[in-house]
Amino acid sequence: MAGSKGSTRSEGDRVAAICAALRRAIIERALQPGDRLPEDSLGERFGVSRTIARHALGQLAAEGLVDLRRNRIAVVATPSFEDARDIFDIRLDLEKQVVRRLAGRLTDAQAKQLSAIVEAEHDARHGSEGTSIRLATEFHVLLAEMTGKPILIRYVTEICYRAGLSLAAFGRPHSSDCAVSEHLELIEAIRTGPAEKAEAMMAEHLEAVASRALLQSSGAKPRDLMDILAPYAD
Amino acid sequence: MAGSKGSTRSEGDRVAAICAALRRAIIERALQPGDRLPEDSLGERFGVSRTIARHALGQLAAEGLVDLRRNRIAVVATPSFEDARDIFDIRLDLEKQVVRRLAGRLTDAQAKQLSAIVEAEHDARHGSEGTSIRLATEFHVLLAEMTGKPILIRYVTEICYRAGLSLAAFGRPHSSDCAVSEHLELIEAIRTGPAEKAEAMMAEHLEAVASRALLQSSGAKPRDLMDILAPYAD
DNA sequence: GGCACGCTCATTGCATGCACTTTTCCGAGA
DNA sequence: TCTCGGAAAAGTGCATGCAATGAGCGTGCC
DSSP states (O other): OTTOSSSSOOSTTHHHHHHHHHHHHHHTTSSOTTOEEOHHHHHHHHTOOHHHHHHHHHHHHHTTSEEOOTTSOEEEOOOOHHHHHHHHHHHHHHHHHHHHHHTTTOOHHHHHHHHHHHHHHHHHTTSOHHHHHHHHHHHHHHHHHTTTOHHHHHHHHHHHHHHHHHHHHHOOSOOHHHHHHHHHHHHHHHHHSOHHHHHHHHHHHHHHHHHHTOSOOOOOOOOOHHHHHGGGOO | OOSOSSSSOOSTTHHHHHHHHHHHHHHTTSSOTTOEEOHHHHHHHHTSOHHHHHHHHHHHHHTTSEEOOTTSOEEEOOOOHHHHHHHHHHHHHHHHHHHHHHTTTOOHHHHHHHHHHHHHHHHHTTSOHHHHHHHHHHHHHHHHHTTTOHHHHHHHHHHHHHHHHHHHHHOOSOOHHHHHHHHHHHHHHHHTSOHHHHHHHHHHHHHHHHHHTOSOOOOOOOOOHHHHHGGGOO
């Protein structure tokens, strides 16, 4: 890497594919904290051997999305409350840096790309919750990508996914409406405003997201991994 | 996990051992950017099969220390100049957060621990350069560990190693003397001073480290992997 | 009825083997 | 001497097999 690979380096391609699928399943809450991820089932579902599935799990574990314990079935990570707070604190610092670099430099094309996502978020308000969470995450990731700095992109992406997982562990349903309007304001602030203003707005936004998610719910019901992953296995 | 694993999660133990050994070899500049890391040799040196060595390389690639390309021998990553700048920018943000959390809260025992490292740095000034770089890194990692926040620790550690690798790629020899005195001032500022002061000092220190390392050198000479790793293979 | 023990099955840990890709090296031709 | 080609060597990609560990469950004892 040294900053050359996007998300999961090259590493074969199938490993990356599985990682991407699982990441998405997690961020969309199709997979929830604590859900089991046996190597066999994963391999079967994605048409690869355990070897590959295992590698993918290793990567995801390194990203903090999966919990790996010796001789135990891998499970989707269950961030503690403290973890969640720490993650948001780090995310705040990193995204502030993103905004700082972008403030006043956003091209029209870029603003349009961002708006497109927000529009999709708007449309998804009453659709599946998973979709709207994914879109919200994609907004932040796209913002990071616009800095053109591979390493910053990598860290922001990772921390955003972890934040998404944390919200799944503690958050109440998710308030897409707030996200939409806040994201719109954010675009505007980054495009026009001075860096300090934009930075402050990002801080406000992330604080709002974090504090909206204080309470928890999560009624565990039996779900089948193979079914859950069906739509993700290409 | 979600922040529970120290450096490399559990993941077997031998994988972690190899990762640790390689990380250390890299930070001490025994392994330099571009050096080849064939799975066979690694496995042989550490007494495991390629499978394990491969896993370790995957982890290190995820940390940005190793470059992995399909069907090619793994090599120690060679961060670009832009990578190096980005890494230091991120490091700055993260370490500022560390200092912010620690300022005015340092126990005497902790201050002593830190001082012990600085003292070791002092002693190593005229010893091997590798040792003094490693100690300098350990100082920052220990600082992060004192926050007690696993996720912050993980990111700071990773970025410190990447910064070390970047310095190896571009830095001139390394000025241990500056590091020693700056680290001492840092301890004092964190122990007594207000958060802002300590934060500013950390910023100053890291900027100094980064700018001291602008020029590059690195005369490549043929070196043997098996020999290099001998002292790291336990 | 409840609890503890032990057995069986599910699942991981790891090495090995084979196919495929890349690199290297050597010789033929210009 | 330099270049081009091709074959052997080195190395990775991946699946599979076997051993070992842990989980689940039924049985027997209290």
